[in-house]
Amino acid sequence: MQVGSYGGLVSIPTEPIGSIPRPAALLAVLSAHAAGEADDAALAAAQEAAVRETIRRMEEAGSPVVTDGEQSKPSFATYPIGGTDLAGDGVVIPFADGHQRQLPVITAGPFGYAVHADRYLRAALPHANVPVKQAVIAPSALSLLYPPGGIDGYSQAAFLDDLADEAEADIRGCLDAGAHAVQLDFTEGRLSLKLDPSGGVLDAFIALNNRVLERFTQAERARIGVHTCPGGDQDSTHSLDIDYTGLLPKLFQLKAGNFYLQLASEPDPDKVLAVIADHLPPTARVFIGVTDPINPEIETPEQVRDRVLRAARHLPADRLGTCDDCGFAPFADDTSTSRDTAFAKIAARIQGTALAAIDLGL
Template sequence: MKTLLPTSTAGSLPKPAWLAEPETLWSPWKLQGNELIDGKQDALRIALQEQQQAGVDIVSDGEQTRQHFVTTFIEHLSGVDFENRKTVRIRDRYDASVPTIVGPIARQKPVFIEDAKFLRQQTKQPIKWALPGPMTMIDTLYDDHYHSRKQLAWEFAKVLNQEAKELEAAGVDIIQFDEPAFNVFFDEVNDWGIACLERAIEGLKCETAVHICYGYGIKANTDWKKTLGNEWRQYEEVFPKLQQSNIDIISLECHNSRVPIELLALIRGKKVMVGAIDVASDTIETPQQVADTLRQALEFVDADKLYPCTNCGMAPLSREVARDKLNALSAGAAIVRQELANAN
């Protein structure tokens, strides 16, 4: 029987201190060679076990095998020069030194397939795998070849589609594309961003999701959020077209964000991963707080389409805080599940 309100995470979980620097994004690996391969697999097993012990229904690798949610995929593509770096503005928020596109983009070999197969071997639960979305990928590079954001995104969509098809064949149940850039470049999202996303999911039979958030709990993001005013209505710009798209699930940030919950009405009919855990704070939500967020969402999302989730990835948090937050997510979902059962 299918679980009502199945819980999941948006993606990353903290890495163990022996694998990478804790509470740090882009943290370098502490192991090398075969030790690193073993270490990543050990960390994946731990991340899986922590999700299972917390009662998470749809599990992931916790992104233990990748350094960063965008660049780890790009590192495996040809046409990108990591030595020749340029400084660009990321999502109109902060400057970063990024690789340069120097030739045609191509995927010479699978990137995450072995890791996905390994995760599939460890569990019979539904598994979700996250890939960077085309628009967020182009926002983390300097393009010295195509000189067109749209064309570069389209090329990335094609290689993402190759990877996604192999992930599906490896037994992944939900493939999620992370598109925080969808909360920034609204005109481009509507002009070609959603079309690129649909190119990335072309031909897939597994479920597909797009995760659109306000970012990790890092200073550049929290500072930006302070400028957004009392209501964060960014989703309003892209939801109508996403509602018409072929994407199955939309993952968004609700708890402690200032997103007006009624914006969910714009994606009625879609499955929704409702972010009920704040990843920009070490404060542990109570099960009742999680339940409150889910109850509000249920006014606009049918119960069989609501998936309780975290707002974003939890890589920058401590392992203890992340564990406690996952427990709160499961406990809050259980409260609302029981209420729904009693109402019937």
């Protein structure tokens, strides 16, 4: 039985979300490069070695779809940003344990991506023997780069026009390069309800993301998904305390073919699954999180199986998939989870999904 196929014998695909903790060798070179003690060539070589090893270990775990583990991204959110027209006093993202991440803001226009995600995909493809998935940052997250006070000669409307064009190019470049799927990282969705309980910011995020998604055909959108979670960084979250049911009905307004939803860390998964069942678009597939990257305890295949079977009591099995709740190391300096733990959790996800497929007679 081949788990993860979208057709044939199996109807429970399983996919990683994205980031994997970086190996010590790469972290050492990143530190040396930042200090001016390693050149660009040394950094590129270390990144390629880490990508190659990451893909190998995912394949050894039985993953039918792999990612590059974001070994070369500075973070899942800021990889497109470059140049000197930036200031460091952007939106602050507070995490439950007290640490923070802060976005920059642009200081001039026009806005453009310095890096598109197909660069990472093209570097990963030669190392893979199975389909490769590519994560991109949702345009809604990058909309936060525009300063509240505005920019002389460059309106917010003009910025959003440029952002939508660049976000489309980011997705389309990955599709054209042969990505199995393109995943928009939309972790700011739940956070927006913490920052603005009225839901106005979330509505603006949904509208902007749909402005981009509507540029793709139905066949293309079948290969495009949206991932959401309450954030996961240094074993903490930024919005797990926000009721998921406030986000999901609006999330499912997004014109995507797949939804990747954190669920393993939810205190009341049946409540969430009931909302998913009520609002999931009729042609979309939902991948439910069955492993919790910020919990150091490694799930057993049987625990994963039971989580899948619980979801199947609410959702049609032929529209169900599995994933990890979040990436394991969304920022380059996040070493809170070991590589061995990440790959053990991935293996449990794959094995548990297979067990669930057997129990469901698929």
